[in-house]
Amino acid sequence: MDSKKIGAFIAVNRKAKGFTQEQLGEKLGVSNKTISRWENGNYMPDLSLLEPLSRELGISLNELLAGEKIEKEKAIEYSEQNLISTIDYTEKKIKNVHREISMFIMGAGILMCICSFTVFPSESSWGEIYSVLGLVLTIAGVFRELKKISLLKRGLVSICLFLMILGIFFFADYIGVTQFKRPPIYRYRTTTVFKDNKLIEYRNLFYHVYRINADTPNEYYLIDRKKQYTVDTVPTSPFNKDKSDMERLIQYQSKYVGDNSNTGRLIEALPLSEYGFVFEIDWKNCGMTINYHFTDWYDNDDLYIEKALIYNSVSAFALIENLEYINFNFSGSSYSVRREMMEQNYPDYQKIFSEDSIDTKKFNQYVEQKMNDNVFIADVFKVFEK
Structure with missing residues (x-):
């Protein structure tokens, strides 16, 4: 079916009838824009409108489909052609x-x-x-x-x-x-428990994800690709392991406390830095003082301050070879600890070293995992002078 030819034929017969596009559209129940699209050849009339359109224009359906006047002796020939064209058009339309x-x-x-x-x-x-x-x-x-x-x-x-x-x-x-560092979208089970802190387990078909210290400044994720842990056995830390784990702290290892930039980055990576701090270096006596913008008794659930001070002290003494003492100042209190006291009173302190270097796995075993033992923390914290 030649839409351009049929459109021009519709326009000629509409004008011959004295109809405007709007008048013809009203008779057929369509808009004048639809009539214009037909006459421009951009669209063909719907099959349901072919018979009413031919009737309004005073032409046969055969002539409308052919797009021209048909002599009586050629009507049958055109009918066959129009039928084939209509079937083809209908199939394409469908x-x-x-x-x-x-x-x-x-x-x-x-x-x-x-x-x-x-x-x-x-x-x-x-x-x-x-x-x-x-x-x-x-x-x-x-x-x-x-x-x-x-x-x-x-x-x-x-x-x-x-x-x-x-x-x-x-x-x-x-x-x-x-x-x-987000929960998996595809998971078949989510479990929330309170183990030292809020712990959420997300189980995926191929791995498990543990959201540890959820909704706290120390939130971090553990991805269990081997699916070897459960909510009862997964190792947890009260601190953000993404920042404070020894595998990340080891980059700040130094022989001298006098390297201000290195010491500052180390303190920034350790717990309590989330509250803000400034620090001072005692060059002569190989010590440092950290002033935290925080009150020590505020938000100290589950001995968090004590755990952080012990973890920070052991980490700093292990990483900075000539560091002899550390002072921790809060707006409420001050605490001080010396290397010799930590070495003598922290159980298994020497085991975290292997051939004069820090063994990160043993550090995790003897330091990080011990931070969940409140009895252990209370005992070790006695080496701090207040």
């Missing part, structure tokens, strides 16, 4: 509608997937639900478009595509967990 529906379904699915990752926070289970629903919609749209192959092949292709994209989602989620 295909276009089918494709539009498929594209709409796929578009809705893709939009739902995008929204699931951008609108919902990773802590919410709705992101997981909506991303899977969006993926199902997307694959449903693809399935509709694969009508040229057998039903079995359509199903296999759709399933494979679903699993492949879902795998990409899982991988992207894993990257987000490891790089941005």
